[in-house]
Amino acid sequence: MSNESSNGAEEAFIDARVMYAMALERLKATDIRDAAEKAWCATKRATDALIIARTGREPDKSPDTTRMLAELAVEDESVRDLRPLYALARDSLHGDCFYSGLCDPLPATLRLIRETSDYIDKAEQLAADVPS
Numbered sequence: 001m002s003n004e005s006s007n008g009a010e011e012a013f014i015d016a017r018v019m020y021a022m023a024l025e026r027l028k029a030t031d032i033r034d035a036a037e038k039a040w041c042a043t044k045r046a047t048d049a050l051i052i053a054r055t056g057r058e059p060d061k062s063p064d065t066t067r068m069l070a071e072l073a074v075e076d077e078s079v080r081d082l083r084p085l086y087a088l089a090r091d092s093l094h095g096d097c098f099y100s101g102l103c104d105p106l107p108a109t110l111r112l113i114r115e116t117s118d119y120i121d122k123a124e125q126l127a128a129d130v131p132s
């Protein structure tokens with residue numbers, strides 16, 4: 001990936017993978033709410049890593065990540081596909097399941113937690129494919 005280790009993107013992707021592994025561990029322990037929150041954190045860190053790789057700046061807070069992802073999506077249509085996935089994880093995993101305890105329908109929540117790995121993969125690929 002382009003200059004990731006020097007600007008923090010690589011470390012943020014490592015954080016994302018660690019958080020995802022923790023989400024899977026919480027699933028094994030049948031703690032769906034904590035698994036959902038950890039999957040959300042993994043999604044956010046992967047998004048932060050993409051932003052760092054593309055801009056050299058790390059978002060301070062979640063609203064900054066949301067805004068900066070939207071800005072990247074305007075500049076690069078390949079990033080646009082991540083926006084609805086990011087919003088779904090934020091709203092469903094973080095907001096509904098973790099905070100409100102509304103994790104139903106459970107199969108959809110479980111699928112979304114497991115698909116976090118795909119999101120991280122996509123963000124890593126986009127970080128590596130910096131447009132010229």
